[in-house]
Amino acid sequence: MKILITGVAGFIGFNFAKYLLNKNFTIYGIDNFDDYYSIKFKVLRLKELKKKDNFFFKKVDITKKNDLKKYFKKKNFDLIFHFAAQAGVRYSLINPKKYIKVNKEGFENIVKNSKNLKNLKRIFYASSSSVYGSRKKFPSKESSKLIPQSVYAQTKLQNELFAKKTLKDNKFDLIGLRFFTVYGEWGRPDMFIFKILFAHKNNKDFYLNNFGNHERDFTYIKDVVKILENLIKIKNFKHKILNVCSSRPINIKNLSDYLKKNLKIKKIIEIKKNSYDVNKTHGDNSLLKKYLKLKKFTNFKIGLNKTVKWYLKNKIYKL
Numbered sequence: 001m002k003i004l005i006t007g008v009a010g011f012i013g014f015n016f017a018k019y020l021l022n023k024n025f026t027i028y029g030i031d032n033f034d035d036y037y038s039i040k041f042k043v044l045r046l047k048e049l050k051k052k053d054n055f056f057f058k059k060v061d062i063t064k065k066n067d068l069k070k071y072f073k074k075k076n077f078d079l080i081f082h083f084a085a086q087a088g089v090r091y092s093l094i095n096p097k098k099y100i101k102v103n104k105e106g107f108e109n110i111v112k113n114s115k116n117l118k119n120l121k122r123i124f125y126a127s128s129s130s131v132y133g134s135r136k137k138f139p140s141k142e143s144s145k146l147i148p149q150s151v152y153a154q155t156k157l158q159n160e161l162f163a164k165k166t167l168k169d170n171k172f173d174l175i176g177l178r179f180f181t182v183y184g185e186w187g188r189p190d191m192f193i194f195k196i197l198f199a200h201k202n203n204k205d206f207y208l209n210n211f212g213n214h215e216r217d218f219t220y221i222k223d224v225v226k227i228l229e230n231l232i233k234i235k236n237f238k239h240k241i242l243n244v245c246s247s248r249p250i251n252i253k254n255l256s257d258y259l260k261k262n263l264k265i266k267k268i269i270e271i272k273k274n275s276y277d278v279n280k281t282h283g284d285n286s287l288l289k290k291y292l293k294l295k296k297f298t299n300f301k302i303g304l305n306k307t308v309k310w311y312l313k314n315k316i317y318k319l
Contacts (some may be wrong), residue, residue, distance in 0.1 A: 007084030161196030212253030245283035
């Protein structure tokens with residue numbers, strides 16, 4: 001089975017590719033090494049993947065139609081996992097046009113070029129919990145009303161609508177995965193856990209938004225890659241949206257206090273809420289459990305301690 005992973009040097013793409021390579025899948029990966037966060041770090045991820053003979057990489061920008069078309073020519077992918085995107089809710093305030101170009105137009109380019117792949121059965125594409133926006137009723141179900149509050153969230157919703165609209169014109173299925181807050185080894189350095197660890201390791205101030213008074217539905221990366229692997233086995237999906245979450249929100253203030261106590265962090269400065277931050281994310285994962293017969297997720301403290309241990313052991317982060 002030949003699988004294409006876009007954004008293969010990114011957090012989820014890298015971990016999933018590494019997992020599948022160890023199971024002897026043939027993996028093709030593309031990435032454009034965007035500088036939203038450390039390119040050096042992405043290169044280190046790629047270096048890990050290149051240790052395997054069943055991995056084939058090409059530097060490709062999904063927004064460049066001709067380059068993408070050329071790459072897809074004569075390819076015979078069975079599955080595509082589309083993770084390439086411009087990440088970061090807050091950065092969408094600064095550069096909204098980039099999000100439209102990369103997230104929306106880039107996804108459409110992937111779908112359009114996939115029409116010529118004879119063996120392609122399914123495209124799994126990364127959506128986001130951010131499409132739910134600020135809510136009062138939890139947990140958020142796939143059928144819940146969507147209130148995207150940022151350009152980032154809007155592009156993710158537009159992708160879902162595009163997938164649904166074009167499904168009848170495709171021979172392959174389109175499955176949207178609404179990822180909630182994924183954490184773990186090799187994680188993005190701009191995310192909460194690694195930012196606070198970086199501050200600790202480098203004796204810098206850490207600014208805690210909203211005084212820590214919000215909750216996030218954290219999902220451990222090793223649970224995520226197993227979920228993605230199991231999704232490969234399911235047939236006749238057609239268009240489907242799935243929440244990928246543990247459904248166990250964690251209070252950020254409690255998490256901050258836990259790290260502060262165990263790592264002896266002193267410089268945590270509590271500040272006001274960012275207007276684009278939602279107070280809480282809490283997804284309903286019952287549909288995911290139904291399809292995959294999931295029984296449990298990694299305990300958050302176990303996953304967190306493994307992440308912290310990995311971070312402190314590796315001197316590779318530079319923000």
